[in-house]
Amino acid sequence: MAGKKVFGLNQINPASHALEHKEAAKVAVFGLASDFGCQVQMTNIERELLDVLGMFELVYWQLVSSAPLPEDFDIAIIEGAVCTQEHVETLQWIRERAKVVIAIGACAVTGGIPGLARGNVDDFAKRVYGDVPASCGSMASPRPVSDIIAVDFTVPGCPIEPLELVAVLQRALMGGNPEAGGRSMCGDCRLNEDVCFFERGRICLGLVTRAGCGAPCIKLGYPCNGCRGLAASANLDSARDIVAGYGLDVADFDARLQIFNKAGQDSSRS
Amino acid sequence: MTQTRLNIHHVARIEGHGNVNIEVQDGVLTDVEMNITEPARMFEQMVRGRSCTEVSYIASRICGICSPNHAITSLLCLEDAMGIEVSERTSKLRSLLIRGSYLQNHATHLYVLAAPDYVGLQSAFPLATAAPDVLSRALEIKRLGNELCNAVGGRSVHPNTCVIGGFTAEPDPKVLLALADRLQAIADDCIATGDLFGHFEVPDFKSQGDLLCLVEDDDYAVISGQTRALLSAWTRPVGEYRDFIIERSRPYSNAKFSTLPNGRTFMTGAIARVNQSWGKLSPAARIVAAKAGLRPVWLNSFKNNLSQAIELVDCVERCAQLCREIAADTGSSAPAPFEFKSGHGVAATEAPRGTVYYEIDVDDKGRVEYANILTPTAQSLANLENDLRLFVPRIVDRDPDTFKMLVEKLVRAYDPCLSCAVH
Numbered sequence: 001m002a003g004k005k006v007f008g009l010n011q012i013n014p015a016s017h018a019l020e021h022k023e024a025a026k027v028a029v030f031g032l033a034s035d036f037g038c039q040v041q042m043t044n045i046e047r048e049l050l051d052v053l054g055m056f057e058l059v060y061w062q063l064v065s066s067a068p069l070p071e072d073f074d075i076a077i078i079e080g081a082v083c084t085q086e087h088v089e090t091l092q093w094i095r096e097r098a099k100v101v102i103a104i105g106a107c108a109v110t111g112g113i114p115g116l117a118r119g120n121v122d123d124f125a126k127r128v129y130g131d132v133p134a135s136c137g138s139m140a141s142p143r144p145v146s147d148i149i150a151v152d153f154t155v156p157g158c159p160i161e162p163l164e165l166v167a168v169l170q171r172a173l174m175g176g177n178p179e180a181g182g183r184s185m186c187g188d189c190r191l192n193e194d195v196c197f198f199e200r201g202r203i204c205l206g207l208v209t210r211a212g213c214g215a216p217c218i219k220l221g222y223p224c225n226g227c228r229g230l231a232a233s234a235n236l237d238s239a240r241d242i243v244a245g246y247g248l249d250v251a252d253f254d255a256r257l258q259i260f261n262k263a264g265q266d267s268s269r270s
Numbered sequence: 271m272t273q274t275r276l277n278i279h280h281v282a283r284i285e286g287h288g289n290v291n292i293e294v295q296d297g298v299l300t301d302v303e304m305n306i307t308e309p310a311r312m313f314e315q316m317v318r319g320r321s322c323t324e325v326s327y328i329a330s331r332i333c334g335i336c337s338p339n340h341a342i343t344s345l346l347c348l349e350d351a352m353g354i355e356v357s358e359r360t361s362k363l364r365s366l367l368i369r370g371s372y373l374q375n376h377a378t379h380l381y382v383l384a385a386p387d388y389v390g391l392q393s394a395f396p397l398a399t400a401a402p403d404v405l406s407r408a409l410e411i412k413r414l415g416n417e418l419c420n421a422v423g424g425r426s427v428h429p430n431t432c433v434i435g436g437f438t439a440e441p442d443p444k445v446l447l448a449l450a451d452r453l454q455a456i457a458d459d460c461i462a463t464g465d466l467f468g469h470f471e472v473p474d475f476k477s478q479g480d481l482l483c484l485v486e487d488d489d490y491a492v493i494s495g496q497t498r499a500l501l502s503a504w505t506r507p508v509g510e511y512r513d514f515i516i517e518r519s520r521p522y523s524n525a526k527f528s529t530l531p532n533g534r535t536f537m538t539g540a541i542a543r544v545n546q547s548w549g550k551l552s553p554a555a556r557i558v559a560a561k562a563g564l565r566p567v568w569l570n571s572f573k574n575n576l577s578q579a580i581e582l583v584d585c586v587e588r589c590a591q592l593c594r595e596i597a598a599d600t601g602s603s604a605p606a607p608f609e610f611k612s613g614h615g616v617a618a619t620e621a622p623r624g625t626v627y628y629e630i631d632v633d634d635k636g637r638v639e640y641a642n643i644l645t646p647t648a649q650s651l652a653n654l655e656n657d658l659r660l661f662v663p664r665i666v667d668r669d670p671d672t673f674k675m676l677v678e679k680l681v682r683a684y685d686p687c688l689s690c691a692v693h
Contacts (some may be wrong), residue, residue, distance in 0.1 A: 037334025
């Protein structure tokens with residue numbers, strides 16, 4: 001599970017507890033480096049969002065509103081990977097103000113796809129631009145939000161399942177605990193009665209990936225690429241043995257694992 | 271001498287992060303910069319060395335809105351590189367997926383991002399109580415666009431069923447037929463959208479740039495065709511894109527800027543397509559345009575919004591028809607087996623905001639050796655900057671709030687995607 005601060009299962013979450021006496025919690029939405037896909041997913045639950053708007057006051061969301069950034073908010077929803085020094089400062093500013101921080105989407109939770117540039121940022125920038133524009137600022141290796149500030153809740157996935165965000169917002173509001181995210185996906189495929197990709201001679205990252213999405217990609221004939229990040233219980237060495245046991249290439253497995261976990265693996269996880 | 275900076279920091283209601291920097295000396299405009307600060311994302315480099323089978327999956331993450339285009343253009347490009355043919359059914363499903371994203375994109379942009387400008391609101395949220403019918407109409411079009419993309423692509427953001435050679439899964443014909451009926455049922459909502467945007471007043475303005483998009487002899491081009499420059503009056507194969515689009519970086523922007531070889535800037539997207547493919551629009555779409563007083567060629571960039579609404583009217587009919595055709599057809603979209611071989615490919619498609627070009631080299635093990643991607647907003651950004659140079663002097667004496675609103679209105683009329691632009 002991503003995050004420096006992980007609440008135990010039977011511990012009351014003090015962060016969200018602080019919201020208890022508020023009438024309508026003020027929610028601010030921030031974007032770091034991303035494709036805005038998770039924010040687009042948030043606009044895709046407009047009806048549900050309108051229903052819960054009475055419980056929240058959306059005070060800042062630049063994608064859909066010109067309302068300026070306020071000094072005061074209770075819940076910060078953060079999308080995107082940390083890619084510049086400016087992002088680091090923004091996150092610190094947010095953490096000083098927000099009672100609850102929710103990281104949404106693979107980019108924010110594991111470093112996601114932007115994390116593929118990790119270790120090569122300067123070289124990549126030179127190849128893309130020649131002369132790197134001054135506006136690029138102080139670029140840094142992409143990192144998840146939890147590398148910089150404490151994160152209270154995560155909504156993993158690329159993109160997020162937006163109703164999962166609604167559930168997490170409710171937990172934040174009611175003082176619930178975050179999901180532990182321990183299981184990997186294989187149990188979901190069993191429940192779905194899908195034929196395992198390994199049985200079909202193909203690598204699937206569901207073996208080590210945090211469950212909770214219901215394995216829709218597998219149902220659609222597409223092996224898991226691990227967008228929800230590693231499950232807390234993931235045992236990579238044992239997974240590599242399984243890959244080799246099926247006569248598949250462990251190097252391919254490791255390359256695929258990078259797609260969403262390169263930044264996470266390099267920093268907080270090992 | 272007084273020098274004033276009229277900078278607009280982080281333009282709201284667009285995808286991505288960017289500022290408009292404007293400098294005025296003694297009441298005369300001296301500088302305009304589209305200062306795109308969306309962090310450098312470097313997708314072309316991130317796919318280098320990786321298996322070509324991962325490209326569409328990774329590249330679709332360039333954009334949360336036009337992910338179907340990034341997925342499909344990269345697939346077409348790789349199929350071009352490795353000489354892979356796909357079935358007609360696969361092409362139809364790809365076309366449907368992209369057109370579904372037009373419904374989703376245009377409804378979101380028109381109602382949620384652009385409309386608040388025209389009714390003096392900060393966001394569309396107050397419409398829930400002030401004009402519930404209008405908001406409900408918007409959400410229904412958007413929702414159907416999403417459902418269409420879900421049905422064909424597996425999900426609306428980052429489709430996962432489209433792969434090299436075809437689709438891993440397909441919607442049931444019954445689902446397609448039900449969608450066709452529901453699409454037919456919102457045709458009037460799309461017309462009402464066109465009428466609404468036809469009534470919104472926009473500044474009288476004429477952009478100096480050209481209009482570029484894909485064209486086909488017998489179709490409203492979205493997944494094939496050649497590039498046409500309407501005003502320069504030339505048509506070229508997309509494979510020659512480097513000869514007709516010159517892309518350069520500038521120190522104040524993380525997104526690159528594009529021009530034609532003679533330095534002329536150009537617009538992409540709905541305004542280019544609707545003007546260019548006027549004769550192929552449905553009668554209903556042309557009636558909406560006529561009611562709004564439009565006849566090709568219009569060069570008012572503010573009317574890109576109205577052009578999107580006209581395209582919506584045409585698109586919803588095409589989507590319904592495609593759903594029925596695919597449901598009745600018995601062909602297969604199952605991915606054809608292929609072998610990796612080295613090659614060079616170029617492909618282009620029309621995304622909601624304009625043409626997306628991909629160029630990829632693969633080696634004989636199917637690894638990406640080189641990738642170059644041109645996105646619509648990176649192409650039209652220079653034209654937007656030029657428009658601002660023409661427009662700002664006309665409004666420079668307005669009060670600060672009105673000035674900001676008018677500048678942002680022009681920026682938003684482009685429906686820019688800065689995440690895409692930087693990629």
